Amino acid sequence: MSTPARYWREIPQRYRYEGVKCKESGEIFFPPRLVCPTHKSADFEKINLETEGKILTYTIVHVAPNHFRDLVPYGVAIVELNDGAKITSMIADCEPEDIKTGMKVRIEFRKIYEMGAAGIICYGYKCVPDLT
Amino acid sequence: MRDVAVIGVGINEWGELWEKSLRDIFVEAAVKAIGDAGVDHIDSMYIGNMSSGLFVGQEHIAPMMADYLGVTPIPCTRVESACASGGAAVRQAYIEVASGMSDIILAGGVEKMLDLDGSEATSALATAADQEYEVYNGVTFPGLYAMIARLHMERYGTTPEQLAAVSVKNHHNGKMNPNAQFNFEITIDQVLESTMVCDPLHLLDCSPITDGAAAVIVCPLEMASKLSKNPPIKITGIGQATDTIALHHRKDPAWLNVVEIAAQTAYKMAGKEPKDIDVCEVHDCFSIAEICVVEALGFAEKGQGGCMASSGRTAIDGEIPVNTSGGLKSKGHPVGATGVAQVIEIVEQLRGTAGDRQVKNARTGMTQNMGGSGASSVCQILEVV
Numbered sequence: 001m002s003t004p005a006r007y008w009r010e011i012p013q014r015y016r017y018e019g020v021k022c023k024e025s026g027e028i029f030f031p032p033r034l035v036c037p038t039h040k041s042a043d044f045e046k047i048n049l050e051t052e053g054k055i056l057t058y059t060i061v062h063v064a065p066n067h068f069r070d071l072v073p074y075g076v077a078i079v080e081l082n083d084g085a086k087i088t089s090m091i092a093d094c095e096p097e098d099i100k101t102g103m104k105v106r107i108e109f110r111k112i113y114e115m116g117a118a119g120i121i122c123y124g125y126k127c128v129p130d131l132t
Numbered sequence: 133m134r135d136v137a138v139i140g141v142g143i144n145e146w147g148e149l150w151e152k153s154l155r156d157i158f159v160e161a162a163v164k165a166i167g168d169a170g171v172d173h174i175d176s177m178y179i180g181n182m183s184s185g186l187f188v189g190q191e192h193i194a195p196m197m198a199d200y201l202g203v204t205p206i207p208c209t210r211v212e213s214a215c216a217s218g219g220a221a222v223r224q225a226y227i228e229v230a231s232g233m234s235d236i237i238l239a240g241g242v243e244k245m246l247d248l249d250g251s252e253a254t255s256a257l258a259t260a261a262d263q264e265y266e267v268y269n270g271v272t273f274p275g276l277y278a279m280i281a282r283l284h285m286e287r288y289g290t291t292p293e294q295l296a297a298v299s300v301k302n303h304h305n306g307k308m309n310p311n312a313q314f315n316f317e318i319t320i321d322q323v324l325e326s327t328m329v330c331d332p333l334h335l336l337d338c339s340p341i342t343d344g345a346a347a348v349i350v351c352p353l354e355m356a357s358k359l360s361k362n363p364p365i366k367i368t369g370i371g372q373a374t375d376t377i378a379l380h381h382r383k384d385p386a387w388l389n390v391v392e393i394a395a396q397t398a399y400k401m402a403g404k405e406p407k408d409i410d411v412c413e414v415h416d417c418f419s420i421a422e423i424c425v426v427e428a429l430g431f432a433e434k435g436q437g438g439c440m441a442s443s444g445r446t447a448i449d450g451e452i453p454v455n456t457s458g459g460l461k462s463k464g465h466p467v468g469a470t471g472v473a474q475v476i477e478i479v480e481q482l483r484g485t486a487g488d489r490q491v492k493n494a495r496t497g498m499t500q501n502m503g504g505s506g507a508s509s510v511c512q513i514l515e516v517v
Contacts, residue, residue, distance in 0.1 A: 010264055031265060057286075057385065059278035060331035061270065065258070066251050068270055073331075076271045078279055078380040086380040090270045096331075101286055112268065124268065 007120050014124035017051065017107060019085060020044035030085045051107040052130055053081035060096045067113040075099045079127050081107075093128040104130040133230040137356040137364035138514065140169025140349030141476040146464040147313040149343040154188050154244040155200045157345040161469075162201050162240055165347035169360045174349070175234040177201075177208040178224045180217035180241035181468035186256040188244050197242075214260035215417060217241060218346065218471025219501030219510030223370050225350050235355060240347035241469035253341050257467070260504040262378040274338055274418065276379050276505040278330035281420035283386040285332065290423065290438035292332060296323035297442035298419040299336050299461050305448060306458020308488040313342050313464030323419075337419040342464030346472035348479070353517065365479045369404065369513035371397025379505040391428035391500060394509040398498070399430075402513040406430035409513075410494040411481045412452060413474035415502035416459040422446075425500055426454060429511075448491060456481060456489045471501035471510060482516050 010031075012018040019030035023043040027036065030049055035042055058077035061068070068074070075091035077099070091099050092110060105127035112124045142164030149157055158179070166174065177198060185191045194208040211221040218241030225239035245253050258267045261276060271279075284290045300320055306312040323336040349360075356364035373393035379385050399405060406429060414429070416422035423437035431452045432440050440446045446454035457463050457477035460470060478497035480486045499512045 013265075056380075057279040057283040059271075059275045059282065059333075060328075061272055061275050062328045062330065063254075063274070064270070064272065065255050071270075074270065076269065076275055076279075078385065088266045088269050088271050088378065088380045101282070112270075122268075126269075 004120060007122060015109065017049040017125060019047050019049050021047045028083050028085045030087065049085050049107070050081045050083040053079045053105060055099065055101055055103045055105060056080050056086070057101060058091065058099050060099070077127065079105055087125070089125055089127045091128070092126040106130040134232060135353035136226050136229045136350055136367045137353040137517070138348050138350055138367065138475065138479050139356050139360035139362050139364055140165045140171065141479050142166070142168055142347045143311055143473055143476050144345070145311050146342050146344035146466060148246050150246070152343070154184060154190060154193070154242060155196060157244065157343060158197050158240060158242040159200050161345035161347045162238055165238060165349050169349040169362065171236050171349060171359055174203060174206065174236050174238045176206055176228055177203065177238045177240065178221040179208065179210050180219070180221035180471060181210055182212060182214050182217050182243060183256050183259065184244070186259065187253070188247050213508045214503035215415065215465070215467040216471055216501045216503035216508045216510050217468040218473070219499065219512065220372060220471065222348065222472060222475055222512065223372055223510055226367055226370055229350050229352055236349065236351045236359065238347055238349055239472060240345060241472035242345035243466035243468040244343050245341045245466060246343050250341065266378050266380070272330060274330040274333050277418040277420050278333045279379065280386055280424065280505070281332050284420060284423065284438070287386060288435035288438065292324055293320055294438040294442045295332070295337055295419040295423070296320045298416060298422045299323050301441045301447060302416060302455050302459035302461040305456050305489055306462025309458045309463055312458040312462050313340055314462050315458065333418055333420070339417045339460035339465040342466040344464055344466035344469050346469045346476055348472060348475055363483055364517050365482045365514050366517050367512055368515045369398035369402030370511070371395060371401065372510045373397065373508070375507050377504065377507045386424065387434065388424045388428040388506045388509070390506050390509040391425055391502065391511070394511040395429045395500065398511040398513050404496065404513055408496055409452060409498045410496050411456060411478065411491045412454050412498040412500070413457060413477050414454055414459070414500045415470070416455060416461050417465060417502070419461070421502065422454065422459065425502070429498070429500060448489060453491045456486065456491060471499070474499040474501055475512060475514070478514050482514060
C-alpha cells in the first residue's frame with residue numbers, strides 16, 4: 001500500500017477542484033501544470049474549476065477493478081466543464097441507461113473507494129445529472 | 133546515417149505459457165532470431181517490456197535477459213512505452229545501427245502476463261493511463277477505448293457490426309497463423325453476443341492477455357548479404373510520437389493524432405504515401421482501435437474507417453490488407469512483444485514466407501504500434517531491397 005502522501009498530495013484537486021489558468025493564453029489546466037504546453041510559459045494563477053458541464057462521451061463499465069466491483073454496471077464519462085476544462089468522472093445518481101452524450105451534469109464531492117479494511121477512505125469528484 | 137536492414141526474426145507460439153518463465157520465453161525467441169539471421173554474435177540488445185515489475189515482480193530485466201541469453205557483457209537496454217514498447221525497442225536498435233555505433237543488434241520484446249489473475253492484469257495494464265485522473269475515477273482500459281468507440285459511432289454512424297467485423301477478419305487471418313493464441317474463426321453474432329465489458333465494447337472486441345516474446349536482428353544494409361543468407365528487408369521509414377497521457381485532454385478523442393504524426397514521419401522518411409503500402413500490421417488492442425488507426429494512417433477518410441473491415445477492403449486479398457497475422461485480437465497481445473511481432477509479420481510477408489496468409493506481390497509493408505489510449509505510437513515502413 002502507498003504511503004498516505006500519495007493520497008493527500010492530490011487533495012486540492014480531488015476535494016476543491018483546483019486547477020491553474022495560464023496568464024498568457026487564458027487556458028485552464030486540470031490538474032495544474034508547471035509549464036503551459038501552448039506557450040511554454042510558467043506564469044499561472046490558481047483557479048477553481050466550474051462545477052457544471054456536459055458529457056462528451058461515456059461508457060458503461062461492466063467489468064471493473066476489485067475496489068469498484070460492487071458498483072457495476074456504472075457510468076464513466078469525459079465531461080467538459082463550462083470553463084473548457086475536461087475531466088474523466090464517474091456518473092452517479094443516474095441509471096446507466098439514462099446516461100446520454102450531451103447530458104448536463106455537475107460535479108459533486110463523493111466517496112470514491114476504500115483502500116482495504118484498514119486503509120484510507122478515498123474521496124473525490126463524481127458527476128451527477130444537473131436537473132436545475 | 134547508415135541504411136538498416138532486418139536479417140533475422142524469431143517468434144514462438146503465443147498464449148498461456150504456464151510451463152515457461154519470463155526469461156525462458158524471451159531467450160527462446162532471441163535464440164530463434166539469431167539462428168534465423170545466421171550471425172555468430174550480437175553487439176547490443178534492446179528489449180521492449182511494459183511492466184515485468186507488476187506482472188512478475190522483476191525489474192532490471194535487461195541484464196537478466198543478456199545473462200540468460202549468454203551474451204554478457206554486451207550493452208542491453210529495456211525500453212518502455214506501454215504497449216508500444218516493442219516498436220520503440222526496434223526504433224532504438226535502428227538508431228544505434230544507423231548511427232554507426234554498433235553493427236549487429238537484437239531488438240526484442242517480452243511480456244509474461246498470465247502469472248497475474250485477470251483483475252490484477254487489468255490493473256497492471258491500466259497503468260498505461262493516468263492513474264490519478266483517469267483510473268482513480270473508475271475508468272478501465274477497455275473503458276477508454278469504449279469512450280472513443282461511442283464518439284465514433286455517434287458522430288460517424290459506425291455500427292457494432294462494423295466493430296465486430298474487425299475481430300472476425302483478424303480471427304480469420306489468425307487461423308492461418310500457427311503461433312496465434314486464438315487461431316480459430318469467430319462470427320459477427322458471437323462478437324455481439326459475447327459478454328459486455330465496457331459498453332459498447334464486448335469481450336470479443338478486446339485483445340486477450342498473453343504470454344509471449346519476439347525478436348529481430350538488424351544490421352547495416354551494406355553488411356546484410358555478408359552476415360546472412362536471408363534476403364535483407366530494409367527499414368526505410370520510422371516515426372514515433374507522443375500525445376497527452378489522458379484521453380480527456382485530447383482535442384478530439386476520436387482522432388488518433390499520435391498515429392497520424394508517427395505515420396507522417398515514417399512516410400516522409402521513406403518517401404512513401406498510404407497508397408504505396410501493400411500490407412500493414414496495426415495495433416487492434418480493441419476493434420475500434422483498428423478503425424481509428426486505418427483512418428490516421430491515411431487508408432480511409434476521417435470517420436470512414438468503420439466499413440474497411442466489413443467491406444473486405446482490409447482482408448488479405450483486399451486493397452490494403454491489415455493484420456494478416458491475426459492482429460492483437462487473434463495472435464495475442466503480450467504488450468511489450470507486440471511491436472516486434474508486427475515487424476516480424478511484415479518481414480515474413482516481404483520475404484514471401486507468410487504461407488497461407490501471404491499477400492501477393494508484397495513489396496512495401498508498414499507497422500503501427502500504440503501505447504495507452506493513443507499517448508504514444510511507433511510506425512515503421514519496411515521494403516524489399
